[in-house]
Amino acid sequence: MSGVYDCLVIGAGPGGLAAAATAAEAGLQVGLEDDNPAAGGQIWRRGNAAVSVSHSAEQWMERIRSAKVDVLCGWRATDAGTDALGTPFIRVEGLGGFRDLRYRKLILATGARELFLPFPGWTLPGIYGAGGLQAFAKSGFDVRGMRVVLAGTGPLLMAVTAHLHEAGAKIVAVVEQAPLSRLMSLGMHLAPSAPGKLMEGLRYRLRTMGTKYYFGHWVSEARGDGKLERLTITNGSESFAVEADLLGVGYHLVPNTELAQLLGCGLENGFVRVEETQETSCTSIYCIGEATGIGGVDKAQVEGRIAGFSAAGRIEKARSLFAARDKQLRFVERLAAAFALREELRGLAQENTLVCRCEDVPHGALRECHSWREAKLHTRCGMGPCQGRICGPATQFLYGWHAPAPRPPVFPASVGTIAAVDEAGVHHE
Amino acid sequence: MKEGTAISLNGRIVEVPKGATVAAALLQHGAGSRVSISGEARQPLCGMGICFECRASVNGRAHQLTCQLVCEPGMVVVTE
Numbered sequence A: 001m002s003g004v005y006d007c008l009v010i011g012a013g014p015g016g017l018a019a020a021a022t023a024a025e026a027g028l029q030v031g032l033e034d035d036n037p038a039a040g041g042q043i044w045r046r047g048n049a050a051v052s053v054s055h056s057a058e059q060w061m062e063r064i065r066s067a068k069v070d071v072l073c074g075w076r077a078t079d080a081g082t083d084a085l086g087t088p089f090i091r092v093e094g095l096g097g098f099r100d101l102r103y104r105k106l107i108l109a110t111g112a113r114e115l116f117l118p119f120p121g122w123t124l125p126g127i128y129g130a131g132g133l134q135a136f137a138k139s140g141f142d143v144r145g146m147r148v149v150l151a152g153t154g155p156l157l158m159a160v161t162a163h164l165h166e167a168g169a170k171i172v173a174v175v176e177q178a179p180l181s182r183l184m185s186l187g188m189h190l191a192p193s194a195p196g197k198l199m200e201g202l203r204y205r206l207r208t209m210g211t212k213y214y215f216g217h218w219v220s221e222a223r224g225d226g227k228l229e230r231l232t233i234t235n236g237s238e239s240f241a242v243e244a245d246l247l248g249v250g251y252h253l254v255p256n257t258e259l260a261q262l263l264g265c266g267l268e269n270g271f272v273r274v275e276e277t278q279e280t281s282c283t284s285i286y287c288i289g290e291a292t293g294i295g296g297v298d299k300a301q302v303e304g305r306i307a308g309f310s311a312a313g314r315i316e317k318a319r320s321l322f323a324a325r326d327k328q329l330r331f332v333e334r335l336a337a338a339f340a341l342r343e344e345l346r347g348l349a350q351e352n353t354l355v356c357r358c359e360d361v362p363h364g365a366l367r368e369c370h371s372w373r374e375a376k377l378h379t380r381c382g383m384g385p386c387q388g389r390i391c392g393p394a395t396q397f398l399y400g401w402h403a404p405a406p407r408p409p410v411f412p413a414s415v416g417t418i419a420a421v422d423e424a425g426v427h428h429e
Numbered sequence B: 001m002k003e004g005t006a007i008s009l010n011g012r013i014v015e016v017p018k019g020a021t022v023a024a025a026l027l028q029h030g031a032g033s034r035v036s037i038s039g040e041a042r043q044p045l046c047g048m049g050i051c052f053e054c055r056a057s058v059n060g061r062a063h064q065l066t067c068q069l070v071c072e073p074g075m076v077v078v079t080e
């Protein structure tokens, strides 16, 4: 497209879909782009034809279509700049090259990724993220009859358990590091503030009856010859072994804030800081969903609607949704408290356990370092293609380091793209 | 009747469900995606385009993120 979008939305998860539909229905010309082959984000991931998309996903898609939102899938936002006339753009990269999408208002709905904590054996084939394993199962990996252990922390574990159980996997154990007492108190608080979520949790629980749940436990080691065969599960004082074909393990979520940081948006406690209207510290740039606080699908959608209305100048409409959004925000804090990580997890990595999987840097080489900067200089930790997206949050938990603001491009770009940016004299803040 | 897509995986013709990602095809057929710099066989990890563990050569293009690529009939996938 050669023109300028009134509003460009990055990320087509529940938040981005709601934002794009709302802004377009309010009369804006809207572009919506995502790096996956299809819209839906993490929860509404569209896989092979056998997997149906949930009801509200279909509703948003219908509204997206009738409001004539320009949808671009399979394009990843890697950089930002301004053209010769001073109009800002986001550079997106796909298989065929790159495109610059110009905009007047920008809504960032980049979601979250899983937190991975290193433990002995965690790089063995057969070990995936918990959400990662679900994503593979949704996109064509047949898990029928496989012995699966799900471990880590967070509400995602139960959702994934239910899904894999339905897909025919044999769930050997679900291992949640949070103690049951903390989850019970979360459950009690949920009743008045988020009944939908409580019901969801119960439903998952019921559908997976017969599954062994271990609360206050974690996986301390994985072994196998070339692939996962056996896991050690512990509560710190007692340990036992289980045999498994697959392990899905994730320690809840960390926000994808790199693009927002590149644009100069301020953060607060690691999340993108927003006003009531979802506007960031940068004028005309909004942020919604997991990137502003981990709260799930309902929070993402209500924030998306608020941002869509705000971007279109319908402030009264946006305001009418503040109360619903604030209810979701209370849930964000409760979630974080209930699934806070226990100290013992810091002790899992041994001398030779890899922390950085791109550059194969072990814990033994990192614990001598005092900062992320020093580690990068001495060990190449975080200098591989993931640009520290996996090891950065792990080192923050293990050693208390803070990764500096990302530098462009926020994803490794092809040589051609980098050259074009330089030629155009694009300035980065 | 189950619809499928046939791709070439390390020289072998394999059938995957229609719409499957290349990463899912690797897992289904027990293939690793890459070999790490210290020589470990790796498989996809995150399933969402973040970790870069799933990269493999697709139709002659090296280092493609297979978790975000859908299998097309006749696609040629080569892993390390």
Ligand SMILES: Cc1cc2nc3c(=O)[nH]c(=O)nc-3n(C[C@H](O)[C@H](O)[C@H](O)COP(=O)(O)OP(=O)(O)OC[C@H]3O[C@@H](n4cnc5c(N)ncnc54)[C@H](O)[C@@H]3O)c2cc1C
Residues within 6 Å of the ligand: A010, A011, A012, A013, A014, A015, A016, A033, A034, A035, A036, A040, A041, A042, A043, A044, A075, A076, A077, A078, A109, A110, A111, A112, A113, A114, A130, A131, A132, A134, A135, A156, A159, A160, A253, A256, A259, A288, A289, A290, A291, A296, A297, A300, B046, B048
């Ligand atoms: C792997 C995983 C699985 C999950 N499964 C569930 C589940 O089963 N049930 C549940 O309730 N919750 C699940 N969640 C939690 C999930 O975060 C929320 O439920 C919900 O999807 C959040 O919506 P969102 O719009 O904020 O973000 P997301 O749904 O994460 O959408 C963000 C989108 O932005 C895209 N994106 C990010 N950066 C870029 C970029 N630079 N360029 C282009 N596109 C980009 C992402 O690929 C993604 O499609 C899962 C989370 C993860 C990480």
Ligand code: FES
Residues within 6 Å of the ligand: B023, B044, B045, B046, B047, B048, B049, B050, B051, B052, B053, B054, B055, B065, B066, B067, B068
């Ligand atoms: S599996 Fe992590 S990037 Fe593809």
